[in-house]
Amino acid sequence: MFFVVKVKAIAAEKKKVLVVNTNSGGHAIIGFYFAKELLGCGHEVTVMTVGEETSDKMKKPPFNRFSEIVSGGGRTVWGDPADIGKVLEGAEFDAVLDNNGKDLDTVRPVADWAKSCGVKQFLFISSAGIYKPTDEPPHVEGDVVKADAGHVGVEKYISEIFGSWSVFRPQYMIGSGNNKDCEEWFFDRIVRGRPVPIPGSGMQLTNISHARDLSSMLALAVTNPSAASGNIFNCVSDRAVTLDGMAKLCAQAAGCPVEIVHYDPKAVGVDAKKAFPFRNMHFYAEPRAAKEILGWQGTTNLPEDLKERFDEYVKIGRDKKPMKFEIDDKILEALKVPVAV
């Protein structure tokens, strides 16, 4: 009986949380969803975005929607993580999430400052990209990582200096407010009746998760720090999708047919990284630690979520935007695939 009461008390505790957020890239959206979720639960949230408020980067989502954080009761500031002590002078926090650094040089000043002013819990957004490729998917927490990856140095450092730390390794995300294209790459081609060129067999599996799933996992770590402490969590939904599958689901969401064309980037003479937004290999992790340790459950439902994404894609008029597809054209030319003009 006493134990039940104690658990409830912990869950109700309000926290002061700081999010140090990157100013661009695929991870930017994580801080936005996380901040709003915490505010919705009554916690105090400060988001410190790297750089300057007046920067051109702030004109893009999710930054151009930061008023939603402010109207939710949160505080938004800007600055250089290296000077974090000055930027946040006098502020105190229970937990800090670094959703910015990819190496120790960038994160160390934040971690050291947090430690020095008594922050109890440190959370770090790492990357599932640090896992070594394997014959036996999926990537599972504890699997071998690339020793020279920048994130690995950070993971090690925070585990050494904080009593309560957690690491989150995400992959690709969808969601309103995303800073980097994901599903849009497919929509761009599908609505224009263009073939979708996918490198390799199209059977490569990857994780494309809704940002709300990543946010809920982080929120569970904040409300249950003793369970989360000392753990690495793959920050992904519990289903992976094939590259061909993603193209088909995007087409279904758009209500259009799709023509998938496979190609070998080397044979065609293109850089696969520039030609295609996902890794040309299995890049597949499972959120086993989050499910077992935090009792987390995924809600990403790509067929449904992509319909919402497509509605927004059309609402902002991107389906009508004039676009060039130079690399696609090079690929299709090499394969002698006709494109409807």
Place this chain on the structure above:
Amino acid sequence: MGGTRFIGVFLSRLLVEEGHQVTLFTRGKSPITQQLPGESDEDYAKFSSKVHILLFSRCYLKSDLLPHFETDAVDPKSRHKGKLETESLLESKDVNWTSIRPVYIYGPLNYNPVEEWFFHRLKAGRPIPIPSSGIQITQLGHVKDLAKAFVQVLCNEKASKQVFNISGKKYVTFDGLARACAKAGGFPEPEIIHYNPKEFDFGKKKAFPFRDQHFFASIDKAKSELGWKPEFDLVGGLADSYNLDFGRGTFRKEADFSTDDMILGKTLVLQS
């Protein structure tokens, strides 16, 4: 074993009458419990309520979203369709049952040439022909881990009227499986040849032991609800199979490299 066709039908009743716990272990090809001629409804109901049926099935509808979970859609065209009808029949009769979905089973004495197919080629020093890209992902579960799962199911009320995926904790690509079999048997790294299966007509012969698609399932439900987990990792499990079976000179099916030769003959021609 069985208990659903002839001798077992009568034997299982005697055992139940004597007070034994009877489990019927079946692939679901015949009706699981059937009322005997001359048996009263009351007696049949008493019998049905006391047996526990363990049903094997494997029948998920192919999907681009993976892994398969127990709640996923099942394939109405599957040759295991009988098993699904059996599952719904059992639900309606208030019989105690559990359905196990094992993906691909392996281990010593495997009657299905799964690992044996690779071992034959490795032993003969032959290349391993794998269809399409070789990155198709499958999943193997060791027979001993499967047996342990059955025991857990029988002792656990939570398992009643539930479906569980039971297999290995990690999945494996086709190419990766060839390499794992080589490691397990102490063979050098194999030469893998990829081919387009559409370019060949193998007649009735199977050129490769797996379906040419991704096929794997999450075992999270069994882990969290039964407290079961697989003990064998893939290479360790394959080594167990090799050391206790193929490596001792025993196997179920003689090596047949005729489809390999068709593939290798054609690819050699293309390369020259």
